[in-house]
Amino acid sequence: MTPNRGKGIVDVPSNHSVDQTVQRLRGILEAKGVTIFALVDHSGEAEKAGLKMPPTKLLIFGSPKAGTPVMLAAPSIAIDFPLKILIWEDSQGKVWVSYNSLAYLQERHGVPQELMQNIAVVETLAAKAGN
Numbered sequence: 001m002t003p004n005r006g007k008g009i010v011d012v013p014s015n016h017s018v019d020q021t022v023q024r025l026r027g028i029l030e031a032k033g034v035t036i037f038a039l040v041d042h043s044g045e046a047e048k049a050g051l052k053m054p055p056t057k058l059l060i061f062g063s064p065k066a067g068t069p070v071m072l073a074a075p076s077i078a079i080d081f082p083l084k085i086l087i088w089e090d091s092q093g094k095v096w097v098s099y100n101s102l103a104y105l106q107e108r109h110g111v112p113q114e115l116m117q118n119i120a121v122v123e124t125l126a127a128k129a130g131n
Contacts (some may be wrong), residue, residue, distance in 0.1 A: 009106030
């Protein structure tokens with residue numbers, strides 16, 4: 001795996017392991033009262049199936065108070081909600097924090113500019129989790 005430049009995905013390097021980055025992100029979300037809907041452990045499930053892959057986890061989270069107005073204005077964005085942050089390790093052992101770019105989501109779903117602030121928190125969360 002390599003970072004996904006130019007595909008509507010933002011990749012931010014993490015200074016921590018996958019598990020540490022996930023814990024940091026969970027702590028930030030919980031402190032802000034954001035709902036954590038699920039943690040998908042892709043590498044853990046692969047291991048259960050007898051397959052190997054580098055540590056890869058997907059955190060799914062959101063705030064109905066912030067997300068509902070966005071979905072009302074641009075209903076198709078519900079396919080990309082709740083928000084997701086992928087924490088993964090590349091073949092060199094470097095950990096990355098990845099998420100859908102705001103510009104991609106806005107263009108894909110026609111989200112009005114005034115509602116983009118409702119989902120802009122994903123950028124801050126990714127940066128804080130990796131530092």
